[in-house]
Amino acid sequence: MPPYTRVPFLQTGSLVVGNRLLAPEQRTVQADPARANAITCGHRACQGCGEALGARYALDAAMRATGGDVIAANATGCLEVFSTPYPESSWQLPWVHSLFANAPAVATGIAAALRAKGNDHTRVIGQGGDGGTVDIGFACLSGMFERGDDVLYICYDNEAYMNTGVQRSASTPPAARTATTQAVGPDPGAPFGQGKFVPLIALAHEIPYVATATIADLHDLEAKVEHAMSIRGARYIHVYVTCPLGFGVDSGDSIRIARLATETGYFPVFEGAYGDITGVTKIRRKLPIETYLKPQRRYAHLFRPRRRDEVIARLQARADRNIARFGLLETGPQGNGAGVTGADANGDALGRVDQLIEAGEIL
Amino acid sequence: MSTGELPFAITLDVGSSRANRTGSWRTEQPQYVRHQAPCGRDCPAGEDVQAWLALAEEGDYEAAWRLIVEENPMPAVMGRVCYHPCETACNRVQLDEAVGINSVERFLGDEALRCGWQLPPPAPASGKRVLVVGAGPCGLSAAYHLARLGHAVTLRDAGPRVGGMMRFGIPRYRLPREILDAEIQRILDLGVALELDTHVPDALAAMRDGGFDACLLAVGAQLAKRAYIPAGSAAKVLDALAVLHEMDRGEPPRLGRRVVVYGGGNTAMDAARTAKRLGAEEAIIVYRRNREKMPAHESELEEALQEGILVKWLTTIKRADQGRLMVERMELDASGYPQPTGELEELEADSVVLALGQDTDLSLLEGTPGIEVQDGVVTVGEDMMTGAPGIFAGGDMVPADRTVTVAVGHGKLAARHIDAWLAGRVYEPPPAAAAATFETLNTWYYTDAPQTVRPSLDAVRRSSTFDEVVLGLDAASALFEARRCMSCGNCFACDNCFGVCPDNAVIKLEPPGSYQYEVDLDYCKGCGMCARECPCGAIEMVSETI
Ligand SMILES: Cc1ncc(C[n+]2csc(CCOP(=O)(O)OP(=O)(O)O)c2C)c(N)n1
Ligand code: SF4
Ligand SMILES: [Mg+2]
Numbered sequence: 001m002p003p004y005t006r007v008p009f010l011q012t013g014s015l016v017v018g019n020r021l022l023a024p025e026q027r028t029v030q031a032d033p034a035r036a037n038a039i040t041c042g043h044r045a046c047q048g049c050g051e052a053l054g055a056r057y058a059l060d061a062a063m064r065a066t067g068g069d070v071i072a073a074n075a076t077g078c079l080e081v082f083s084t085p086y087p088e089s090s091w092q093l094p095w096v097h098s099l100f101a102n103a104p105a106v107a108t109g110i111a112a113a114l115r116a117k118g119n120d121h122t123r124v125i126g127q128g129g130d131g132g133t134v135d136i137g138f139a140c141l142s143g144m145f146e147r148g149d150d151v152l153y154i155c156y157d158n159e160a161y162m163n164t165g166v167q168r169s170a171s172t173p174p175a176a177r178t179a180t181t182q183a184v185g186p187d188p189g190a191p192f193g194q195g196k197f198v199p200l201i202a203l204a205h206e207i208p209y210v211a212t213a214t215i216a217d218l219h220d221l222e223a224k225v226e227h228a229m230s231i232r233g234a235r236y237i238h239v240y241v242t243c244p245l246g247f248g249v250d251s252g253d254s255i256r257i258a259r260l261a262t263e264t265g266y267f268p269v270f271e272g273a274y275g276d277i278t279g280v281t282k283i284r285r286k287l288p289i290e291t292y293l294k295p296q297r298r299y300a301h302l303f304r305p306r307r308r309d310e311v312i313a314r315l316q317a318r319a320d321r322n323i324a325r326f327g328l329l330e331t332g333p334q335g336n337g338a339g340v341t342g343a344d345a346n347g348d349a350l351g352r353v354d355q356l357i358e359a360g361e362i363l
Numbered sequence: 364m365s366t367g368e369l370p371f372a373i374t375l376d377v378g379s380s381r382a383n384r385t386g387s388w389r390t391e392q393p394q395y396v397r398h399q400a401p402c403g404r405d406c407p408a409g410e411d412v413q414a415w416l417a418l419a420e421e422g423d424y425e426a427a428w429r430l431i432v433e434e435n436p437m438p439a440v441m442g443r444v445c446y447h448p449c450e451t452a453c454n455r456v457q458l459d460e461a462v463g464i465n466s467v468e469r470f471l472g473d474e475a476l477r478c479g480w481q482l483p484p485p486a487p488a489s490g491k492r493v494l495v496v497g498a499g500p501c502g503l504s505a506a507y508h509l510a511r512l513g514h515a516v517t518l519r520d521a522g523p524r525v526g527g528m529m530r531f532g533i534p535r536y537r538l539p540r541e542i543l544d545a546e547i548q549r550i551l552d553l554g555v556a557l558e559l560d561t562h563v564p565d566a567l568a569a570m571r572d573g574g575f576d577a578c579l580l581a582v583g584a585q586l587a588k589r590a591y592i593p594a595g596s597a598a599k600v601l602d603a604l605a606v607l608h609e610m611d612r613g614e615p616p617r618l619g620r621r622v623v624v625y626g627g628g629n630t631a632m633d634a635a636r637t638a639k640r641l642g643a644e645e646a647i648i649v650y651r652r653n654r655e656k657m658p659a660h661e662s663e664l665e666e667a668l669q670e671g672i673l674v675k676w677l678t679t680i681k682r683a684d685q686g687r688l689m690v691e692r693m694e695l696d697a698s699g700y701p702q703p704t705g706e707l708e709e710l711e712a713d714s715v716v717l718a719l720g721q722d723t724d725l726s727l728l729e730g731t732p733g734i735e736v737q738d739g740v741v742t743v744g745e746d747m748m749t750g751a752p753g754i755f756a757g758g759d760m761v762p763a764d765r766t767v768t769v770a771v772g773h774g775k776l777a778a779r780h781i782d783a784w785l786a787g788r789v790y791e792p793p794p795a796a797a798a799a800t801f802e803t804l805n806t807w808y809y810t811d812a813p814q815t816v817r818p819s820l821d822a823v824r825r826s827s828t829f830d831e832v833v834l835g836l837d838a839a840s841a842l843f844e845a846r847r848c849m850s851c852g853n854c855f856a857c858d859n860c861f862g863v864c865p866d867n868a869v870i871k872l873e874p875p876g877s878y879q880y881e882v883d884l885d886y887c888k889g890c891g892m893c894a895r896e897c898p899c900g901a902i903e904m905v906s907e908t909i
Contacts, residue, residue, distance in 0.1 A: 012809055087376065244890075
């Protein structure tokens with residue numbers, strides 16, 4: 001596993017993109033003026049789009065790791081639509097789009113073709129939104145996993161079908177308002193008890209690498225992509241990305257929302273291999289779920305016209321369950337912001353998934 | 364891309380999305396700003412604290428020191444005696460603890476003395492002559508700045524040594540004399556003509572007789588205030604300033620085993636702590652009001668208490684006799700004034716040291732027309748000039764807080780105004796930038812790092828010696844401390860803006876680390892992410908004008 005350790009002290013440590021007090025190789029790929037800019041300027045993503053940002057973060061890291069020798073297959077969705085209005089393209093790497101449902105299969109095909117041609121250096125990435133990944137593309141993805149195809153698949157999870165106007169997906173959280181889960185009458189928005197968390201399903205395929213990440217922790221995201229590119233086989237990274245339009249937040253708040261998602265325990269950041277969780281990124285300053293919900297208009301009905309404490313409490317319970325399940329809180333007297341992930345810091349998360357699966361708590 | 368002339372339904376070559384200038388979507392644009400950090404705003408000597416800390420953070424101690432001495436020629440003294448209002452104002456207080464600015468300054472000051480860094484050489488001679496009366500912190504600071512500006516400076520003092528209250532008022536355990544001497548010598552080495560033991564009875568006459576073009580008065584406040592205390596003929600009543608003076612002359616006064624100090628200012632603390640070091644078993648401070656009302660600095664009181672000094676709050680001295688005192692308990696009335704209660708008590712005391720404040724000896728201004736005196740101090744304008752043209756004044760003799768740092772600030776300000784006045788100009792201080800408030804910061808990005816506390820001499824040892832009480836930081840701790848600074852309001856090249864822009868519209872200018880970024884307005888959509896994620900609040904979103 002990549003032993004990514006937050007650098008403590010030094011003013012901003014590794015919390016910022018660059019930090020002049022760190023050696024250049026300790027800074028992020030994004031701090032480098034020579035970064036690939038896999039998605040170049042002029043794309044038509046909304047102001048503050050977290051998906052555009054997350055994809056550039058991930059692909060730039062992959063391009064640095066491979067010396068730019070990567071091909072990407074993209075599912076239909078915002079990422080594809082905003083980047084390639086015919087005949088323009090924002091992509092600075094070989095990139096192919098086929099259908100909404102088949103990006104993992106297209107990626108598999110590319111990998112097979114490369115193998116047939118005896119090319120063992122060019123690497124393949126498949127990518128898509130949550131709809132394309134956890135819903136319509138899921139069969140192709142599961143097949144790619146179980147066959148062990150040599151592809152890194154990256155899901156940019158903005159928790160709904162954003163491109164077509166914010167419809168619910170299986171990654172939409174309970175209580176969120178979408179175009180198809182309106183908060184009317186007693187309904188809280190998206191129902192509780194539905195949906196799935198694909199990173200754990202991916203882990204259950206016992207593939208060599210599974211990780212989650214967010215656009216709020218760039219060092220962590222890059223370390224995970226870099227590690228994924230250093231190994232072969234089917235790999236999966238699930239990146240939480242904010243959609244200002246779909247979440248109903250200010251365009252400048254994309255990263256802040258992602259940060260709140262992790263600090264509240266709403267979105268667990270971890271990595272695993274061959275079925276086990278091997279590392280978690282600890283919460284640095286734990287916050288109540290409300291701090292995450294309040295700034296988002298998709299949750300506005302929980303606070304207006306009257307506060308729906310019972311719904312907020314259920315969402316808090318979900319976050320608390322993540323915290324307990326993944327061991328997201330610092331246990332020792334760490335206290336210096338050096339939250340750690342990596343094989344030696346997995347605490348009680350290690351092997352928990354097996355127990356949880358047995359206990360019927362997962363899936 | 365222009366498709367206007369192309370035939371319908373043919374395959375087009377791939378074009379780059381760069382053809383699409385998304386900058387046109389923008390309603391607001393980010394602008395890089397420099398705001399004023401509260402540390403520098405509240406520095407009485409006008410140091411740009413954030414800027415010199417930024418240099419220290421990178422380990423460039425000499426550059427950091429050079430930036431300090433642009434404003435203040437005595438960083439090693441400051442790092443010991445300044446009451447650091449910068450730390451009180453520091454934004455980091457709201458996150459964990461203030462940055463230990465004072466201890467970093469002291470480290471830099473000591474480092475300069477250790478390495479022998481010299482002050483920048485003076486400008487070419489202006490041909491103007493300036494008389495500075497009083498070689499305390501204000502006079503020395505003015506002499507330094509005037510000399511650097513090319514003026515011929517004569518520094519005159521009635522006493523036998525340079526330093527004023529830094530020497531005669533501040534005990535060695537707070538300011539070792541080698542440090543003071545070394546920093547003063549560096550100033551004198553710029554070519555300041557020093558005339559000691561030279562009383563100036565009449566400022567105007569001294570200026571005229573010496574052919575000076577301007578004069579700065581910085582004679583301080585040296586006359587001890589007295590309070591009427593009925594005393595028996597054998598009672599031993601001394602004055603705190605005289606005690607501290609004698610200490611510096613190497614003639615420690617005999618105070619006895621039980622010493623009572625009367626007063627609640629810093630001088631009272633110094634006198635009591637000195638008495639303890641001279642062998643007093645008991646040093647008691649008698650003060651007529653309570654702790655909240657005490658003018659002494661919190662850290663001085665704290666250190667005194669640690670050394671075993673006792674304080675009798677809400678108490679006045681009614682009468683002094685040989686070996687004993689009669690004191691009266693006071694009560695604060697509704698408006699906070701102490702009122703006698705008639706409850707008397709006897710205290711054993713071999714001597715009483717009065718520390719009731721000081722007045723300025725203004726006799727040297729008696730023959731000067733235009734001078735205005737109010738409440739015992741001289742009125743000066745914004746330009747530090749008295750009512751008499753060409754005669755400026757600063758330090759303890761003008762209305763302001765009486766601290767070394769305020770005096771140093773006055774000296775600098777007066778020097779800049781004198782310089783302009785000599786050239787027939789008016790000195791305009793640069794306009795202050797908008798305040799970098801805590802609310803403008805994104806403090807998520809600063810790592811957790813509590814303050815490095817300076818090691819202080821073990822209380823038992825220090826109450827018997829005059830060794831320095833508060834010790835300095837070593838290089839590693841000083842660097843750690845400097846790096847706790849959040850650079851409020853000023854870019855420190857963290858690359859966040861460059862990294863977080865979803866439109867790659869922030870350009871990093873060369874050379875790397877040049878602290879410069881530019882917004883590519885062709886593509887910036889104005890999402891505001893750079894401003895929101897800037898740790899130090901150095902980016903502002905400004906509405907587009909349509
Ligand atoms: C088979 C098929 N059904 C529906 C669509 C319409 N469609 C295009 S993008 C999209 C939603 C994409 O959602 P997601 O994968 O979450 O990506 P996002 O836009 O949110 O990034 C849909 C429903 C399609 N292109 N193909
Ligand atoms: S709708 Fe959301 S995901 Fe799509 S471009 Fe806009 S911000 Fe990005
Ligand atoms: Mg989506």
